[in-house]
Amino acid sequence: MGSFFLREESDKPIVLIASGTGFAPVKGIIEHAIHHGITRPMQFYWGARTKADLYMSELAEGWAAAHPNIRYIPVLSEALPEDGWTGRTGFVHQAVLEDFADLSGHQVYACGAPVMVEAAHGTFIRERGLPEDEFFSDAFFLAKDMAAASKYTSC
Template identity: 65%
Template sequence: MTSVEAAATAAFQISVQPSGRAFSANAGEAILAAAIRSGVGLPYGCKDGACGSCKCKKLSGIVQHGEHQSKALSADEEAAGFVLTCCAKPLSDVVLESRQVTDESAFPIKKMPVRVASLVQKSPDVMQVRLQLPAADTFRYHAGQYIEFILRDGARRAYSMANAPHTQAEMPGLELHIRHMAGGKFTDHVFGAMKEKEILRVEGPFGSFFLREDSDKPIVLLASGTGFAPIKALIEHMQFKGITRPTRLYWGGRRPNDLYMHDWVLARAADMPHLTYVPVVSNALPEDGWRGRTGFVHQAVLDDCADLSGHQVYACGAPVVVDSARATYCAQRGLPPEEFYADSFTSEADKHGA
């Protein structure tokens, strides 16, 4: 048997430093899939080699990368020992360095049927969808995590829960904010033929985007478009838990109606003295009557914050916003890279782009 043939039939030990957590990965199994299966919480986002959220340093071992985008992992980064755990398959025992190892996967990942409870159009291209869960089931998740719809052909579409877990006690079900992508197989259905009481299949919870409650650092919440959905869940969770860390929410859109729950945020900010809300619009027209901040939302944070070295940043939305924020906040404002938590809303077009 050759060494390659041996690697194809072996199971390998994956260790994560500095936590010391370890798990085993089967032959041909991506490291991230093995971690989720084993209840070890590595950071991740799209699970498809497109967003880079799962990138971490390989301290030792050999991996083989599957298909991925260069913006998620460049050739130089790969040569320097970085890996994308979502598409890296081990060919030996591997030791990784990842400071974001968490226990979020302690909540079981399950598949279940859900029923469309309501459809409310919040803006011309954003639908608030409420899903009713099976009556006898419990669904536990962290505010900020997401579920995946499993479509009839096996394709998947991921959407973050916009309501915090504690809201299940008063109004069982999940709230999602779905943006219409013209020509999108799933969103065309949401904005066209979808009706209340329709049955869908989902799986979750997924993701490592949630509040690190063991810190007392001030927080910057950064959202673009429907990236507000998991941020809304974080805000609800913070209010419920009485978390009063100084928090600034920057929410950006092209036009004012992209800030589709603006009044909701104003009301929360009025109830939460530690929460400051900064709405930002990049392409306001004269007829919009917009008198607030303008420009790019990640730049508004740079304009307001000379030093982020003592902060945590939670960023969610379009990949260009998340990537720009990560690069500039760490390089120009001293933010420790391990204190930047992100969920990049990677569309199917993004995943299959260059």
């Protein structure tokens, strides 16, 4: 088993963050929780450049509609005028910072671009009191970047 999986022994609320195709591993965690009847509060932030990049947004909206413990927050960094986007904008980890003054009682699962995972890791611990051992991550790396990425697990 890899290291990016739901820690079921905890009762802490969960913040899930995905950028781009980091959605797939986060999807697995959410579906596992639903299948096993885990009802801990979960806030799922999915960051993408444009609305079209939220390729399974309807699925995430369905989770939130069907399960009162799940909240879905899509965030676009380059919203296009033609999309008529009225949701959150900016970088996905910054949306979490805006929503949480204190993460000390949470678990955070982050998957996606290394720059997002690294930014989330540093700021959530430094600025929001997240315990280091409650931050779980996978980051997508190009092969040439793997040597420098020993701190993070690759998806």
